[in-house]
Amino acid sequence: MFVKKAHGRRTAVLPDGSILTLADLPPANIRWVASRKAVVVAAVKYGLLTRDAALKRYDLTGEEFDAWCLAVDRHGSEALKITRLQKFKQL
Template sequence: MYLKKIEGPRAVTLPDGRVMTRADLPAPETGRWVASRKARLLLAIASGLISRDYAIETYDLSEEELQSWERLAARHGAAGLQARSIQKYRQLEGELPKLP
């Protein structure tokens, strides 16, 4: 069996005991980012399975896009990563207080 040479680990053990491998990551040609795929990618970065640079290059993401996913996930959990929720949460973050 041939194993492709990669940088970094092939698998990591998550804090809850589950094992996450590179096979669990979304396909590199992913064009439609649903909340579950975003969450898996963020988990892979946070656990050290892949680097931020690798994710940006492989998935053709911008640094700002990845940062916004991280910010929304940290503030609102997985629900914040849903496309219909992003508009709602971004509006709440960007709203200025109304003056009396």
Template structure:
């Protein structure tokens, strides 16, 4: 992928401050998504190492799933990607929606 200067992006800073290259990304076909791996994909997309369509195709993700990962990282960092945190946020969101419709 090209950056703003039309140069190919070969590495980005990963979620833990490490250098993240294409070879260090999670393997295609990954089925066990821990928070760190999700954060690496988000960092790769936001840093220009992968485009959104490339990430979705490589990891068989829906656009909605990838966007939810990005939102979780923006809101709560890597910890926002933990399954327990996702469930808590879903429950909080559902409670909020019930209150608004009541």
């Protein structure tokens, strides 16, 4: 069995003590839901992926990703839900 050598970190420890790995990241071409957005934001925030690597991997714009990060910082992962978008935009 061969193990593929990965560049960079393979795991990140989150504040709650859980471990986030590259295997926990969503596939590249997937429908976005709040939980998947939150995983990508956490991966960048805690150093598992660089911002540029996340933008390239998921074909995101910088503005879109920054909006996700801002929403999580201000209101938590609940703010990433489409049904909550209007509520949190007003705050």
